[in-house]
Amino acid sequence: MTERTLILVKPDGVRRGLSGEILRRIEAKGYTLVAVELREATPELLSQHYEEHVGKPFYEPLVEFMMEGPTLAIVAEGNAVIEGFRSLAGTTNPTSAAPGTIRGDLGRDWGLKVMQNLVHGSDSEESSAREIGIWFPNL
Numbered sequence: 001m002t003e004r005t006l007i008l009v010k011p012d013g014v015r016r017g018l019s020g021e022i023l024r025r026i027e028a029k030g031y032t033l034v035a036v037e038l039r040e041a042t043p044e045l046l047s048q049h050y051e052e053h054v055g056k057p058f059y060e061p062l063v064e065f066m067m068e069g070p071t072l073a074i075v076a077e078g079n080a081v082i083e084g085f086r087s088l089a090g091t092t093n094p095t096s097a098a099p100g101t102i103r104g105d106l107g108r109d110w111g112l113k114v115m116q117n118l119v120h121g122s123d124s125e126e127s128s129a130r131e132i133g134i135w136f137p138n139l
């Protein structure tokens with residue numbers, strides 16, 4: 001079951017110089033990079049990407065945060081990569097994410113309106129197809 005997933009190094013990760021470390025972990029796990037591109041997110045793109053969160057209390061802070069600077073958009077490929085990258089990333093709250101994970105090793109809650117947790121990873125085959133279509137319509 002070779003599959004693809006959409007990974008984002010969010011603006012906090014790019015700003016903190018962690019893009020290389022995050023790419024290293026993806027490659028070290030054995031996944032293949034299919035696309036890597038530094039992008040500036042727009043409100044339109046983010047409302048599509050975060051469709052399920054529109055209207056939630058953290059949605060506006062989330063959009064503002066995602067427009068603070070460039071995002072590194074990545075498509076990675078491999079057997080069960082969707083589950084595998086979610087496991088590498090760790091749980092949503094970076095303060096309690098397990099050590100050994102990207103969020104657990106490199107992130108924490110900074111006490112802001114939205115959690116800055118360094119990375120996004122698609123959570124299902126349906127999400128990955130939808131999200132890759134949004135960020136990389138030519139793939």
Ligand code: DAT
Binds near residue numbers: 053062115117119120
């Ligand atoms: P994940 O990125 O682990 O899939 P999600 O899709 O539920 O998490 O939420 C998207 C992002 O929004 C998440 O990475 C951080 C932020 N977020 C989620 N829930 C939050 C909350 N209760 N308070 C603040 N920020 C939150």
Ligand code: MG
Binds near residue numbers: 123
């Ligand atoms: Mg999610």
